[in-house]
Amino acid sequence: MSTATLAKNRWLPIALGLGSLVAVIVLVEALIRLGWINRFIVPMPSEIFLAFPRVVREEDVVSRFLLTAGEAFSASILVTLFGVAGGVLLHQFRLLRQATETWVAAMAAAPLVLIYPLYLVIFGRSATTIVMMGFTAGLAPTVLKTLEGLSSTRRVLINVGRSFNLTRSQQFWKILFPAALPTIFVGLRLGLIFALINIVGVEFLINFGGLGQLINELAERYDLAGTYASICFVILVSVCVFVLTERLERWLRPVD
Amino acid sequence: MAEAGRLILPAGRARRLPVHPVTALRIAIIVAVLATWEAVAASGLLYRDVVPSLVAISRALVETLSDKLFFWHLGTTFYEIGIALVIGGLSGLAVGIALGGSKLMEKAFEPLLYYLGPTPKIIFFPVMIMWFGVGPGSKVAMGAISCFFPVALNAAGGMRQIDKILIRVGRSFRANTWQMVTKIYLPAMRHPIINGVRLGLGVALIGTLLAETKLSNRGIGFLVIQAYSLFNMPQMYSLIIILFVIAIGANALIGRLGGLDDIKRF
Numbered sequence: 465m466s467t468a469t470l471a472k473n474r475w476l477p478i479a480l481g482l483g484s485l486v487a488v489i490v491l492v493e494a495l496i497r498l499g500w501i502n503r504f505i506v507p508m509p510s511e512i513f514l515a516f517p518r519v520v521r522e523e524d525v526v527s528r529f530l531l532t533a534g535e536a537f538s539a540s541i542l543v544t545l546f547g548v549a550g551g552v553l554l555h556q557f558r559l560l561r562q563a564t565e566t567w568v569a570a571m572a573a574a575p576l577v578l579i580y581p582l583y584l585v586i587f588g589r590s591a592t593t594i595v596m597m598g599f600t601a602g603l604a605p606t607v608l609k610t611l612e613g614l615s616s617t618r619r620v621l622i623n624v625g626r627s628f629n630l631t632r633s634q635q636f637w638k639i640l641f642p643a644a645l646p647t648i649f650v651g652l653r654l655g656l657i658f659a660l661i662n663i664v665g666v667e668f669l670i671n672f673g674g675l676g677q678l679i680n681e682l683a684e685r686y687d688l689a690g691t692y693a694s695i696c697f698v699i700l701v702s703v704c705v706f707v708l709t710e711r712l713e714r715w716l717r718p719v720d
Numbered sequence: 721m722a723e724a725g726r727l728i729l730p731a732g733r734a735r736r737l738p739v740h741p742v743t744a745l746r747i748a749i750i751v752a753v754l755a756t757w758e759a760v761a762a763s764g765l766l767y768r769d770v771v772p773s774l775v776a777i778s779r780a781l782v783e784t785l786s787d788k789l790f791f792w793h794l795g796t797t798f799y800e801i802g803i804a805l806v807i808g809g810l811s812g813l814a815v816g817i818a819l820g821g822s823k824l825m826e827k828a829f830e831p832l833l834y835y836l837g838p839t840p841k842i843i844f845f846p847v848m849i850m851w852f853g854v855g856p857g858s859k860v861a862m863g864a865i866s867c868f869f870p871v872a873l874n875a876a877g878g879m880r881q882i883d884k885i886l887i888r889v890g891r892s893f894r895a896n897t898w899q900m901v902t903k904i905y906l907p908a909m910r911h912p913i914i915n916g917v918r919l920g921l922g923v924a925l926i927g928t929l930l931a932e933t934k935l936s937n938r939g940i941g942f943l944v945i946q947a948y949s950l951f952n953m954p955q956m957y958s959l960i961i962i963l964f965v966i967a968i969g970a971n972a973l974i975g976r977l978g979g980l981d982d983i984k985r986f
Contacts, residue, residue, distance in 0.1 A: 470824050477827030484828070505850050563745040575926045575967050578941075579960055581933065581948035585770055661840040668842055669934055676843065683846030695843050702839045 507688040512696065515689035523678055523690070525697065532663060532674030532701075535591055539598030539659040540652070543606050547655055548648060550603070551610020552636075561611070572604035577662050584670060594666050594673050601662040602655030609651020613644030649716050653709040660705060664698060675701065772954045780954035781961060790943070797928065797939040800856050804863025804924045809917055811864070812871030816916075817905060819872070820879020830876060837869040841923070842930050849935065859931045859939065866927030867920035874916025878909030918974045925967055 470476055489509045495501045496508045554561040580597055587593040617640050625639040667676025675698050682690040761773040784790050819826050844865055848858040890904040932941025947956035
């Protein structure tokens with residue numbers, strides 16, 4: 465049976481992927497038990513698994529998660545307000561768009577997280593620095609996607625609006641904005657992901673806040689199993705957010 | 721009389737500005753930003769030295785660029801990023817080819833990469849310190865991990881876009897796996913690979929520099945965090961400017977290399 469035929473099976477690829485992951489974990493456990501991997505560098509997967517309830521209980525993971533979620537929420541509100549407004553502004557003023565669109569694109573590609581020491585000086589070692597870092601990272605993709613969504617509104621829809629003699633404001637709220645909404649949401653999703661990555665990263669770097677700080681604290685205590693468990697927890701959270709926003713985006717996307 | 725006295729210019733010249741309106745607006749925005757910056761610096765509205773004057777930043781920029789030690793740190797960062805790009809890029813390419821070449825592998829393993837890709841890689845830094853120590857090794861590892869995901873995902877996507885005829889031609893010539901990779905796959909997917917390397921370079925730069933700011937005694941990231949610790953704001957601004965110029969320049973350079981390929985092809 466060829467691999468192409470096997471790939472058509474619904475469950476086999478999932479079983480192969482998860483099975484391989486489990487096989488690697490079992491192999492690492494065996495190698496550590498045999499002494500081939502130093503257990504003071506890589507803890508046994510079973511220890512990491514057992515550390516989960518301890519970390520959740522002793523390190524107050526729920527409130528840390530809520531803190532990070534709150535920071536991400538604040539950043540995403542700012543990203544939504546300023547990003548969508550920025551995109552609309554650039555769409556309305558053609559000259560401004562021509563002059564600044566490449567700058568915004570360069571900003572989206574620039575390593576903005578490297579300015580976190582600057583934000584530390586301006587806002588101090590506080591949640592504001594973390595939120596502002598998330599906002600800065602998420603702003604450019606949201607502006608660009610809003611602009612793309614508004615600019616790619618189908619001509620026929622705009623003409624329908626004109627034939628109804630809609631005012632400029634009505635044309636925006638009844639035609640342009642609803643048509644651009646799916647693309648705007650793609651931008652918001654990108655912005656939220658960028659913001660979340662930066663928020664957790666800066667929490668770790670400045671040792672302040674929620675989940676990022678948890679990893680830093682456990683690593684500084686040399687709690688190996690706890691450090692690995694908290695890293696797994698953060699990965700799990702970011703994967704969940706990613707999947708959730710992806711589902712929302714699919715739900716919003718119009719059927720072709 | 722008033723009509724006679726009016727200076728009538730030719731229609732084309734009457735409205736023409738000495739510069740293109742877009743350029744004029746760009747210059748106006750830059751001048752406005754710089755003027756606002758200088759006004760804030762002079763007013764003392766923010767904490768002292770948080771917004772230093774443009775003169776102080778320019779002086780710090782010149783001092784930094786004329787300091788030999790800065791170039792040693794820059795060399796260290798370039799070395800770390802270069803090694804990270806090679807390790808992360810080659811492993812990403814190999815994994816991408818393996819995933820893109822088989823439907824079963826794609827369905828089994830690509831979701832793992834796809835969902836792990838957007839996680840903040842800096843959280844792996846404590847693990848990298850334990851594995852590779854506090855020296856350049858852990859920074860290289862951070863850069864390599866960051867770079868691996870975009871290169872692998874782009875290479876896998878590129879593999880799937882290869883024209884099936886090219887693959888059949890390779891097979892009909894009985895090309896072995898190595899020949900298929902070097903003669904068919906890589907030339908046909910150079911654009912997605914260049915895109916992947918471009919993205920990979922950006923994230924490798926971020927990964928390496930963030931790791932340097934967290935724990936290091938060398939590299940540009942270390943200089944930035946040292947300037948922060950000493951509250952040497954002009955130097956910090958000058959280093960951030962240099963970093964951004966390097967990042968945007970490297971991005972443009974790789975993009976241009978991709979563009980040059982097109983010119984040669986047609």
